[in-house]
Amino acid sequence: MKPDLATGDSAHATAPATTPATTIAMPAASAAVQTGTPPACAPCCVVCPLSELGRGGCARVVSLAGAPRLQRRLMALGLRPSAELAVLGRAPGNGPLELRAGTVHLMLRACEARDVMVEVDDPSTLRMPVRQAPAEDAYVLPTV
Amino acid sequence: MSCPRCDGGGTSEGAANRASVGVEPTDAATTWCLVGTPNVGKSSLINAIAGSQLQVGNWSGTTVEVASATTRIRGTRVTLVDLPGAYALAGTSSEEDVVLPALMAHPEALIVNVVDATHLARDLTLTLELTELGRPMVVALNLVEQAAERGVGLEPAVLEAALGVPVVALPDHRRHGAGRLVDASERARATPATIPYPEAIRDAAARLAPYVASRWHALATLSAEVTDAPAARAVAATERATLDAAGIDPFLAIAEARHRAAVELAGGATLERARRADPSERVDRWLLHPVLGPLALVAGLALTFHLTFAVSTPWIDFFGLVQEVAAGWVAAMTLPPLIASFLSGALIEGVGTVVSFVPVLFVLFVLLGFLENAGILARVAYLADGLMRAIGLPGRAVLPMVLSIGCTVPAIQATRMLEERGDRLRVALALPSISCSARLPVFVLMAAAFVPAYAAVVVTGLYVLGFAVAIASALLFRRVLRTPEGSGAMELPSYRWPPASLVLRLAWARTRAFLQSAGGPILLVVSVIWLLLEVTLPNGTSLFEAVARTLAPLFAPLGLGDWRIVGALIPAAVAKEVAIGSMALTFVGSGEATAPLGFLAGLGALGVGLLEAARDTLTSLWGFGGGGDEVDSVLTARLSGSLTTAGAMAFMVFLLLYVPCIATLAALRNAFGARWMAFSIVYQTTIAYLLAWGVYALWP
Numbered sequence: 001m002k003p004d005l006a007t008g009d010s011a012h013a014t015a016p017a018t019t020p021a022t023t024i025a026m027p028a029a030s031a032a033v034q035t036g037t038p039p040a041c042a043p044c045c046v047v048c049p050l051s052e053l054g055r056g057g058c059a060r061v062v063s064l065a066g067a068p069r070l071q072r073r074l075m076a077l078g079l080r081p082s083a084e085l086a087v088l089g090r091a092p093g094n095g096p097l098e099l100r101a102g103t104v105h106l107m108l109r110a111c112e113a114r115d116v117m118v119e120v121d122d123p124s125t126l127r128m129p130v131r132q133a134p135a136e137d138a139y140v141l142p143t144v
Numbered sequence: 145m146s147c148p149r150c151d152g153g154g155t156s157e158g159a160a161n162r163a164s165v166g167v168e169p170t171d172a173a174t175t176w177c178l179v180g181t182p183n184v185g186k187s188s189l190i191n192a193i194a195g196s197q198l199q200v201g202n203w204s205g206t207t208v209e210v211a212s213a214t215t216r217i218r219g220t221r222v223t224l225v226d227l228p229g230a231y232a233l234a235g236t237s238s239e240e241d242v243v244l245p246a247l248m249a250h251p252e253a254l255i256v257n258v259v260d261a262t263h264l265a266r267d268l269t270l271t272l273e274l275t276e277l278g279r280p281m282v283v284a285l286n287l288v289e290q291a292a293e294r295g296v297g298l299e300p301a302v303l304e305a306a307l308g309v310p311v312v313a314l315p316d317h318r319r320h321g322a323g324r325l326v327d328a329s330e331r332a333r334a335t336p337a338t339i340p341y342p343e344a345i346r347d348a349a350a351r352l353a354p355y356v357a358s359r360w361h362a363l364a365t366l367s368a369e370v371t372d373a374p375a376a377r378a379v380a381a382t383e384r385a386t387l388d389a390a391g392i393d394p395f396l397a398i399a400e401a402r403h404r405a406a407v408e409l410a411g412g413a414t415l416e417r418a419r420r421a422d423p424s425e426r427v428d429r430w431l432l433h434p435v436l437g438p439l440a441l442v443a444g445l446a447l448t449f450h451l452t453f454a455v456s457t458p459w460i461d462f463f464g465l466v467q468e469v470a471a472g473w474v475a476a477m478t479l480p481p482l483i484a485s486f487l488s489g490a491l492i493e494g495v496g497t498v499v500s501f502v503p504v505l506f507v508l509f510v511l512l513g514f515l516e517n518a519g520i521l522a523r524v525a526y527l528a529d530g531l532m533r534a535i536g537l538p539g540r541a542v543l544p545m546v547l548s549i550g551c552t553v554p555a556i557q558a559t560r561m562l563e564e565r566g567d568r569l570r571v572a573l574a575l576p577s578i579s580c581s582a583r584l585p586v587f588v589l590m591a592a593a594f595v596p597a598y599a600a601v602v603v604t605g606l607y608v609l610g611f612a613v614a615i616a617s618a619l620l621f622r623r624v625l626r627t628p629e630g631s632g633a634m635e636l637p638s639y640r641w642p643p644a645s646l647v648l649r650l651a652w653a654r655t656r657a658f659l660q661s662a663g664g665p666i667l668l669v670v671s672v673i674w675l676l677l678e679v680t681l682p683n684g685t686s687l688f689e690a691v692a693r694t695l696a697p698l699f700a701p702l703g704l705g706d707w708r709i710v711g712a713l714i715p716a717a718v719a720k721e722v723a724i725g726s727m728a729l730t731f732v733g734s735g736e737a738t739a740p741l742g743f744l745a746g747l748g749a750l751g752v753g754l755l756e757a758a759r760d761t762l763t764s765l766w767g768f769g770g771g772g773d774e775v776d777s778v779l780t781a782r783l784s785g786s787l788t789t790a791g792a793m794a795f796m797v798f799l800l801l802y803v804p805c806i807a808t809l810a811a812l813r814n815a816f817g818a819r820w821m822a823f824s825i826v827y828q829t830t831i832a833y834l835l836a837w838g839v840y841a842l843w844p
Contacts, residue, residue: 068395069236072369073633075399076231078266088425092434095530096539096632103263105425107526109533109632 046120050085050097051113057087057125059118061101066115078104079116087125173221175250176329179243179274180258181267182229183519183637185286187211189258189314190226191646193322200653207565207815208242211653217326225250231266233273233360234369237630238565244370247277248357254332255281256325261291261298261313262422262638264414268406272337275309276360280332283311284325290638294422297415306409308335339405342397344390348383352376367395424519424638431523441527445546448515452508453550453581458760459503465753467496469746476742485678494670497718498663501553501807505658508547508554509651512561517642521561522634529632535615536622538562538630541571545614548578549607552804556811557658563634566627569816570618576804576828577613579606582721587796589724593780594792602793606800613801613831662810666718669806673715688714702798702833703791703840713798719805724779731782790843794836801832 047062061083064071078101079085088105089098096107108116120126178186191198194215203210211226227246228239235241247255257274259267274281288298304311310328336359341349345366352362355376364370365380366387387394431440471488479487515521521540529539537545540562548555555575562568579587587606591599622629679687692711699710708730716723787795803825804812813821 068368069628070631070633072232072234072395073236073631076236076266076269077633077635079633080399080403081396088428089432089434091432091526091530092438093530093534095533096526098428098432098526098636100425102266104266105422105428105636105638107522107529107632107634107636109529112632 046123046126047117048120048126049114050087050108050116050118051110052126053087053097053113053118053120054125054127055087055089057120058084058122059087059120060084062117062119064116066112070112070115074108074112074116077106078102079108085118173223175223175225175253176256177247177250177253178224178226178256178258179247179270180229180286181231181260181263181270182635183517183640184229184258184260184267186226186229186258187517187650188643188646189256189284189286189322189325190224191643191649193217193325194222194224195645195649198649198653200650200657202815203242203246206238206242207560207568208239209560210242210246211650225253230270232270233277234364237563238628239563247279251279253279254329255279256284256329257281258284258286261285261288261296262294264291264296264298265403265407265410268409269402271307272339272402272406272409273360275307275335275337276339276358276363278334278336278358278360280334281309282325282328282332283307283309284328285311285313288313288315293420295417295419297417299413299415303409303413306412307337309333337405339401341401342392344387344392345394345397345401348387348394351383352379355379363394363398367398369395422638424636427639428523428636432526437527441524441542444520444524445542448511448543449546449550451511452504452547452554454764455761456503456507458757458764460500461760462753462757463496463499463503465749467492469750472746473743482678486674489678490671490674491667493674494667497670497807498659498666501662502655502659504551504554505557506651506655508557509654510647512558513647513650514642516561517640517647519637519639522636525632525634526636536619537571538564538567538632541567544571544575545578548575548580548614550581552576552578552580552808553811556808556815557654560815562630564628564630566625567630569627569820570621570625572812572815573621573820573824573827574614574618576808576824577610577617577801577831579610579800580720582719582805583800585721586723586799589780590783590792590796593783594787594789602796606796609797609835610800613835617827617831658811658814661814662807665810665813666806670718673718676714701840702794702836703788704795704798706786709787709791709795713802716799717803717806719807720799723799727783728779731786732778790840793843794840797839798832798836801835802829804828 050059050061053059061079061081063081064074064079074080079099083101085099085101087097088100090096090110091098091107094110096109097113099106099108178190180186190211190213194213197213197215198211199213200209200211202208208228210228212223214221214223216222225246227243230240230243232240233244233247235243247253255274255277257271259271271283283303285298285300285303291298298313300311300313310331310333312324312328314325341363345363348366349359349362352365353359356362356365356373361370361373362376365373365376366383368380368384371377384394430436470492474484474488474492477484512521515524521543524543525539527539528542532539532541541559543561544555544558547558552575555578556572559568559572559575562571583606584603587603588599591602595602676688676691677686681687681690685693688711689707692707692714696705696707696710699705704710708727711730712723712726715726783792803809809821809824812824
């Protein structure tokens with residue numbers, strides 16, 4: 001566990017309520033081309049582990065990693081590449097995430113959510129502001 | 145061993161449970177295997193068709209519980225087997241791992257695929273997999289009304305035409321649904337679905353086909369989900385290499401093709417009106433709230449604990465009275481002393497011990513069945529997971545941990561709601577260290593006798609020590625056993641009110657399974673202890689005293705050199721509070737001698753006891769009755785004469801942790817087999833000895 005992400009509350013406290021949806025509108029073509037994401041992706045999107053998403057975040061699954069058994073389980077529960085999901089809540093004490101993926105309402109441990117890479121349309125729903133990302137390589141930011 | 149027609153897998157675990165279920169196959173017999181995703185309502189369906197015949201037991205060679213029932217449908221004996229819920233045929237947990245072998249073990253069985261209409265696309269993925277087994281099957285659409293409430297209408301006929309196997313919608317009134325299902329079963333067909341797999345995958349699967357049982361097996365071998373056919377493995381490896389070179393991941397490609405086909409099927413069979421959200425999610429905004437959620441969890445756990453023990457206590461007392469009255473009747477009869485002693489000391493005592501677990505287990509299983517089928521257990525897992533993960537256990541383990549403060553036996557039974565065998569074993573092996581209510585009277589007596597000023601502190605300290613050892617054990621077993629851990633990826637099913645008949649029948653079937661497997665061992669141990677006390681050696685001492693005197697030097701380093709103290713630990717293996725009675729007998733010279741009741745007086749006492757139990761059950765719903773035990777002053781005085789304070793501390797620590805009581809051991813054997821039971825005896829006794837020695841050495 002990265003120390004910066006250890007407690008939910010502090011992460012929420014540091015997340016500024018900036019970047020309203022309008023400011024992330026960018027030329028549609030560039031992002032899609034440079035990140036190699038499907039054209040369905042909104043103009044500006046951040047690819048990050050699902051565990052980085054805070055409550056109320058929406059995202060699209062990009063890829064799954066980790067043990068094959070877990071991958072199969074996630075696929076069966078509806079977390080398959082290109083599936084849309086919403087974070088409905090996070091349990092206290094770095095507990096699991098409460099998600100909705102399609103019609104399925106499910107929980108997923110934060111450590112397992114790290115194996116699910118998602119693309120987020122609205123970076124303000126991340127628990128950590130992108131600029132203070134602890135590991136640079138965890139994010140693929142489109143260059144404008 | 146629930147599967148009545150399965151003799152395979154004679155491992156120790158399977159053997160331990162052989163007694164639990166036994167239905168003989170007959171001539172005109174057939175088996176229906178119910179397959180579906182978790183929480184789809186398979187057990188409700190089995191309950192609607194043949195509920196009164198419900199039996200539970202472990203699947204042969206595993207710790208996975210499988211329910212079954214045999215009934216007569218239109219002149220044919222049908223055995224319904226309720227397989228564990230699974231999202232896919234290739235398992236992702238030790239429960240799901242049972243499904244495919246079970247289906248293959250019944251090549252003649254009809255597959256009844258129960259499908260959740262509210263998650264149609266997801267569940268049809270499993271349906272497609274099942275059709276690829278090339279076996280006769282029927283699809284039963286469940287929760288159709290709930291789907292309609294959420295704005296999703298279904299057309300079973302369209303689905304049937306597209307799938308090529310009979311599809312029936314089960315109405316909420318399940319009795320009618322059962323009839324429709326029986327009609328459909330007569331039309332059951334094997335029609336492998338046509339799924340548009342990529343060309344390369346289809347060709348590779350065709351080349352694998354001669355080595356495996358079905359198209360599903362060919363595809364699963366190709367994607368390395370199943371590797372049990374050695375001949376196919378080499379072929380699959382070369383095929384995989386070819387696909388790799390072409391840039392195709394067989395697993396992803398197959399999963400994607402099935403998913404698309406399922407979505408298309410579901411779309412075709414669905415009339416979508418305005419889709420409304422699941423009302424459960426609105427409830428969850430309160431119950432899974434970051435602040436209110438944990439409060440609700442604590443309240444819920446406290447209520448579960450209270451109900452389990454408060455409701456069952458009057459009945460345990462009542463069965464105790466029955467035992468006393470029966471012993472009185474035996475005493476009144478003119479029998480040879482040895483036989484009378486055997487009847488009251490071994491038989492009635494042993495049966496009484498076994499029966500005393502019935503109320504608490506039944507109440508627990510009713511609660512568990514409710515929590516499980518109502519969708520509440522998944523929320524407990526969600527709320528407790530963060531905290532429990534810190535001690536290396538999954539969130540659901542919180543319930544067994546809390547229950548074990550009351551009694552370890554139901555707590556071990558409650559571990560079966562953990563999905564993964566490794567988690568279950570770790571929790572069950574850690575539980576005996578937590579102090580149960582049977583150990584409390586001993587602690588209270590000893591603490592009052594030796595450290596009257598600090599009695600509360602000492603007793604609390606013992607509870608803390610018990611929890612600390614349990615947590616340390618759980619962490620240690622995680623390191624050492626390296627069994628796979630259960631995934632935290634779990635569905636939060638919609639809240640549902642489970643049918644009362646299902647909950648009650650399941651609870652009774654589970655209680656019966658415990659009695660059948662635990663009754664024998666408990667009777668045996670009680671009889672052995674009776675024999676120890678009964679047999680008198682030529683030199684005039686009892687065998688019990690001789691054994692205790694032989695063992696005493698072993699315990700001298702713990703400050704427990706007195707044979708009477710060591711002796712108290714032997715019968716305490718039946719139930720730990722028996723240590724007090726044993727010491728009373730050896731130190732003071734008399735047990736609690738109550739005058740035996742006559743036949744009529746006994747009957748009268750039973751009637752009054754029954755009424756009292758019924759009344760106390762009602763009053764216990766809103767408060768704990770009962771007072772504390774009275775401390776025997778003569779006994780405490782004599783005890784302080786033969787034990788130092790340090791020795792008393794060591795005795796309490798040893799009693800807290802040594803050999804789990806016989807009922808706990810029987811529960812362990814029932815769930816995990818004799819080997820793990822033996823391990824628990826050795827492990828607990830070693831820990832107890834070392835810690836008691838440490839306490840004795842370090843006590844100021």
